Amino acid sequence: MGVDLQAVIRAIPDFPKPGIVFRDVTTLMADGPAFAESVARLASPVRAGGYTAIAGIEARGLVFGAAVAAATGLGFVPIRKPGKLPATVLRESYELEYGRDALEIHHDAIAAEAKVFLIDDLLATGGTLLAAATLIERLGGTVGGAGVVVDLPDLGGSRRLAERGIPLHTLVCFEGE
Numbered sequence: 001m002g003v004d005l006q007a008v009i010r011a012i013p014d015f016p017k018p019g020i021v022f023r024d025v026t027t028l029m030a031d032g033p034a035f036a037e038s039v040a041r042l043a044s045p046v047r048a049g050g051y052t053a054i055a056g057i058e059a060r061g062l063v064f065g066a067a068v069a070a071a072t073g074l075g076f077v078p079i080r081k082p083g084k085l086p087a088t089v090l091r092e093s094y095e096l097e098y099g100r101d102a103l104e105i106h107h108d109a110i111a112a113e114a115k116v117f118l119i120d121d122l123l124a125t126g127g128t129l130l131a132a133a134t135l136i137e138r139l140g141g142t143v144g145g146a147g148v149v150v151d152l153p154d155l156g157g158s159r160r161l162a163e164r165g166i167p168l169h170t171l172v173c174f175e176g177e
Helices: 026-030 032-048 060-072 127-138 157-163
Strands: 010-013 021-024 053-057 075-079 089-096 099-106 115-123 142-151 168-173
Touching: 026 032, 026 060, 032 060, 032 115, 032 142, 032 168, 053 060, 053 127, 060 075, 060 115, 060 142, 075 099, 089 127, 099 127, 115 127, 115 157, 127 142, 127 157, 142 157, 157 168
Parallel strands: 053 075, 053 115, 115 142, 142 168
Antiparallel strands: 010 021, 089 099
């Protein structure tokens, strides 16, 4: 595990608004060794944790989540933006650092008492991950942990997950916004 993941994540200043530095993981995904290592690192707590499913959040969390599910032999559950899933769904609205949004999950995607590892690419304020966790819990599952490629701890999301009792596995932290 020698790839410096932080070094392959592109920083885009003033996106999506002035003063924000966007951490773009698509450059990590395009780097084969870095992507493979990130998947291996995210899969590590899954292998040790007795999980029964992996859930990934749209958009880039779907990529990392599906790769971790394949690497661990577990099933994968997509959590998507509204209108993207074809069957009956549950919806959860949440606050973003830049407004409001919602996530959906198929009504039958999580088995009762499933232990789910939740994956997204980036954790900022925690709204997206907490909304996804709520959806899983509404279906009778438990979020036993979450994994993110990038954490922006100054925005408070990791603290909010800890307050909710969700252990967080982070690959890279960046200070500031």
